[in-house]
Amino acid sequence: MAVxxxxxxxxxxxxxxxxxxxxxxxxxxxxxxxEANIWERCVATGEAHENVLVII
Incomplete structure (x- = not known):
């Protein structure tokens, strides 16, 4: 069964x-x-915070 x-x-x-x-x-x-929303996403998915956050 595919996930x-x-x-x-x-x-x-x-x-x-x-x-x-x-x-x-x-x-x-x-x-x-x-930044808080991105942090929660990274914690939930295991992604690297630096790779997801958009730098201004």
Whole structure:
């Protein structure tokens, strides 16, 4: 019996669109949440964190 491939939710990296303080605060919050989601994915799948994380 074949095992189905794992299904991943696409986790989109945040982008900094404006150079203002409120935009920076929102970006940092979104970036921390993105990194936490990527970390959870890596722990669950055994992938290397450095290979999955998008560097800005």
């Amino acid at each position: 189905a491939p794992p299904e991943f939710e696409f986790i989109k990296e945040p982008k900094l669109t404006k150079w203002s303080q409120p935009a920076s605060v929102v970006f940092l919050c979104d970036r921390r949440q993105y």
